[in-house]
Amino acid sequence: MPYAIRIVLGALMLLVAPVGTTLGAGLLDQLQQIPIPSAPGGGSVIDGVGGMLGVDQKKLDLVKKGVQTAQAMQPINEEAERALGETIAVEAFRRFGGLYRNEPLTRYLSLVGRSIAEVTDRPNLNYHFAILDSPEENAFAAPGGFVFVTLGLLRALSSESELAGVLGHELAHINRKHMLNTLQRGSLLSNVTELSMAALDKDPKLLGSAVDQLSDLLFTRGLDKDLEFEADQYGLDYAQRAGYTPNGLRVYLQRLARKQGASRSVFFTTHPPVDERLQRVERRIAAMPKEPHLAILQDRFKRNMSAM
Amino acid sequence: MTQSTPILMFVLAGWLVSLPGHLLAETLYAAKSGVEVNQDPSPTSKILATLERDAPVQVLGNKDRYVQVKLANGTKGWVYQFKLAKNTAKPEGGAINLAALTGGGNIHAKEARSGGSIRGMQPVAVGYAKNRHIDENHIRSLEWMEWFQVSDKELMTFKKEGRIGEFLGSK
Structure with a gap:
């Protein structure tokens, strides 16, 4: 009798095991490339990214500690995220020459941006795109879905796939909530009581303080370089999901690398060294699935840039 | 009893194999409202249905960037893979009281994928x-x-x- 039961159970296990594996793997996982894989052995995403990018363990531990701290706090909801984004957007207009109000060009930028935004991990955010009237070569993303590119950047690009590469990177910052997580972590580390609900109620100036920190991050100091690398990785994937060749970002970074040192753009102070980004981008592209027909769209880009 | 063991084994095996496909199939969800279900794996083919956000679909297969699905009403069609998500929308955030920033009243959390609700x-x-x-x-x-x-x-x-x-x- 026990023998019979063992046989039956064994047969069942044999039948059920492959089913479980198939369901666990998931068709969508197979279809949609997950850009940043979890580290084997139950490690976190950060372990995976850090390992892939060659970041040393001490730095990883610091980042993990910060992220865990941020995760332990109550997350910022979408309305608060949007309000923070709006204040940052106003700061972006103030600091970078104001709005370059050109409907045809903004429409084109928004169409490329939305083509990518709809295949990101937060497709239901209201994304907005604008051009800043600045000769500096730069792009920003504010929480809540606000994306900015400067006229200087548009002039430096030569194809839609390059623009898609840049927008993919910016959309990754929003999708991964890089700024919000950094803000929460920073505030907590400097003064643990600052972000408590009681403290918020007592301190109506906190919005100003939060915006100051975010502005400093975005416009002066830059995000942690590991977050910039992560934005590159996700951005490459988003661009390819949208149907663009991920080489767009690589081509732009190659051009940027030649300018490094010669340019005084704030871009070089708020992002990691271009050579370092380029190496990681090239490594990632080599590992991405090769798909035929991915778009470059040089002519369409040039046609639309004539509206400048 | 011993003689019945092989029979029992095959009955159980047969039962598992003959389970309806949908019990084994993966379920995915419309990532946003307005997701189109096409007759063929092409955006220009006939639209059979339009899904609301979080509507579940059962996966039957895939071709290129399209997923073959079966809807709750039995309709079979194709959906562009990036318009499907592995999970339904979950409440996102809800804690930081925006009003605390200004000393005003409470603002409640909104769900993720609220697209278009904030103007x-x-x-x-x-x-x-x-x-x-x-x-x-x-x-x-x-x-x-x-x-x-x-x-x-x-x-x-x-x-x-x-x-x-x-x-x-x-x-």
Whole structure:
């Protein structure tokens, strides 16, 4: 009798095991490339990214500690995220020459941006795109879905796939909530009581303080370089999901690398060294699935840039 | 009893193999409202249904960037893979009390994927800009940025022209 039961159970296990594996793997996982894989052995995403990018363990531990701290706090909801984004957007207009109000060009930028935004991990955010009237070569993303590119950047690009590469990177910052997580972590580390609900109620100036920190991050100091690398990785994937060749970002970074040192753009102070980004981008592209027909769209880009 | 063991084994095995496909199939969800279910794996083929956000579909197979699905009503069709998600929308955030930033009343959490529900500048952002004496033009610039939209139809035409998105590789 026990023998019979063992046989039956064994047969069942044999039948059920492959089913479980198939369901666990998931068709969508197979279809949609997950850009940043979890580290084997139950490690976190950060372990995976850090390992892939060659970041040393001490730095990883610091980042993990910060992220865990941020995760332990109550997350910022979408309305608060949007309000923070709006204040940052106003700061972006103030600091970078104001709005370059050109409907045809903004429409084109928004169409490329939305083509990518709809295949990101937060497709239901209201994304907005604008051009800043600045000769500096730069792009920003504010929480809540606000994306900015400067006229200087548009002039430096030569194809839609390059623009898609840049927008993919910016959309990754929003999708991964890089700024919000950094803000929460920073505030907590400097003064643990600052972000408590009681403290918020007592301190109506906190919005100003939060915006100051975010502005400093975005416009002066830059995000942690590991977050910039992560934005590159996700951005490459988003661009390819949208149907663009991920080489767009690589081509732009190659051009940027030649300018490094010669340019005084704030871009070089708020992002990691271009050579370092380029190496990681090239490594990632080599590992991405090769798909035929991915778009470059040089002519369409040039046609639309004539509206400048 | 011993003689019946092989029979029992085969009955159980047969039962598992003959389980309806949908019990074994993976379930995915519409990532947003308006997800189209096409007759064939092509955006230009007949639209059989339009899904609301979070509507479940059972996966039957895939071809290129399309997933073959079965809807709750039994309709079978194809959906562009990036319009499907592994999970339904979950409440996102809900804790930081925005009003605490300004000393005002409570603002409740909204769910993720609320797309389109928040319009216009939020009063706290306007208040911030005024308190900081930021030029009125920059506030108007943000209003213009939020007002400026491209329609879904425009986006579809744009993707078709560039053969990107669901039109990748189309002729």
